[in-house]
Amino acid sequence: MVTEALDFYLPNELNASSPPEKRGLRRDHVRLMVLNRASGESRHDRFFHLSNYLNPGDLIILNNSRTIPAVLYAKWFRNHILITSKVEVRLARMHREENTWDALIVPTTAEIGDTLYFSSELSATVINEKGDSPLRRIRFTKNGSEFFNLIYSLGEPVRYEYINHPWDLDYYQTVFASHPGSVEMPSAGRAFSWELLFQLKSKNIQHEYIQLHTGLSYLLDDSWNPTPEENKEEYQVSEQTMKRILETKASGHRVIAVGTTVVRALESVANSKKLSGVTNLYITKHYPLKIVDGILTGFHEPKASHLDMLTAFVSEHHLLHAYDQAIKNRYLWHEFGDMNLII
Missing domain, CATH: 2.40.10.240 (QueA-like)
Structure with missing residues (x-):
């Protein structure tokens, strides 16, 4: 299938080339753009204020896969x-x-x-x-x-052309990473600190973990572009996590996926009725989300297939307008960049 990914102009200087810690920021102090799924309205804040945009009873799902030196x-x-x-x-x-x-x-x-x-x-x-x-x-x-x-x-971690320094592997880990296997960092969870997770929990915003090991996304040859369906990844969701998800949905609260990997894993469970397996699920605006109510993610580069997934949450028009606002406000892209909550 040909991807439907959206295109836009991204200035080179908005590619985050260094970790926030090397820019004088705590990891949970990166910027946060909050995008309303229905209205398309954007708000601008810092990530450590995340609890202001979630409700007691909401459930955050994180990917605990650990980045390897691939x-x-x-x-x-x-x-x-x-x-x-x-x-x-x-x-x-x-x-x-x-x-x-x-x-x-x-x-x-x-x-x-x-x-x-x-x-x-x-x-x-x-x-x-x-x-x-x-x-x-x-x-x-x-x-x-x-x-x-x-x-x-x-080994050493995978590093793409916008990264100008061979940063240590520790910079490519989330604080809760525990199961080695990801070739590229499940980067949507990078901004979380233990302090922020504790703050969220104190406000009855709970979290659970799934596991999906990310694969290599770029094969150094623009003439060979695998389709999203060819990107097969293994996932595991525990019975405890699935039970908590179903309880959250039944009580009328929201399930917030941290990253496209989590969306892919949870929606694969909804489709296959299996808590573990290999998925090649490709989510677009035509896909009716069955489990996930919102997504916390980084900013994705032009034509990336991840943008297709975001259109399952918000219209292309609202998404492109929000990305235009992010560019005008100098948000930073990629694994060391800023964050986007779509809810």
């Missing part, structure tokens, strides 16, 4: 012959088969049977090519906690 470097061998002493390997998404990942190997000419040596303790073999895709499927020699311990010592 960029690795390896020696590349074919038939035991060294091809190059340093090749970049970007993990794209984890598979349910143990120790198996889709990965972007730069350059992308790796073949089945090629071996990648990351260290004396870790290597991987190319086991499949992905058709016309630049991705390759690779199988590591380690799995589970042993695998993650090794890549945490070897």
Whole structure:
């Protein structure tokens, strides 16, 4: 399916290139634009005032996936012959088969049977090519906690061109991240602090967690743009979280998703009636939301498929007008940027 993503002009200087902490701000002091779903009216505030826009009894759902250092470097061998002493390997998404990942190997000419040596303790073999895709499927020699311990010592976080400094992995984590697996940070939750979560709870605004590991969104080749349906991600929602969601809905209160990953997971549960699985759900203005009443998210770049999802919450007209206001008010974009509550 061709995406319906919206286009607009985003000045380069509004791409947040450094974490708020490096700009002299606490993470929960980034800016907040609140967009009314019905009227399209926008209000401008700071994120630590979030409770002013929610009601007692509302339920916030957070993604507790932890960002991994998904960029690795390896020696590349074919038939035991060294091809190059340093090749970049970007993990794209984890598979349910143990120790198996889709990965972007730069350059992308790796073949089945090629071996990648990351260290004396870790290597991987190319086991499949992905058709016309630049991705390759690779199988590591380690799995589970042993695998993650090794890549945490070897790798670095994915960094796109608007990031001008190799920030430490800690800057790519939410305070509540607990389950490693996301190639890119589930960034909508980054602005939360423990103090803010406690403040919300003291006002009877509760929170629960789901888990969805995010994949690699950009494959370094503009000529290959996977559709949202090709972006398959694994999700898990606990029985406790689902019970709390149903109770919230039954009592007439709102379920607020923190990030597009949470929307995708919860709406996938609504469709499949399964609390865990792999989803390729693509949400647009034509999709009737079944669980989620509002979304807290960052600002998305022009033509991003995430914008399609936002039109399930608010009309294209209201969304584009709000983004125009955000640009005029110098809001910052991307994972280190400002926040947008649509409710």
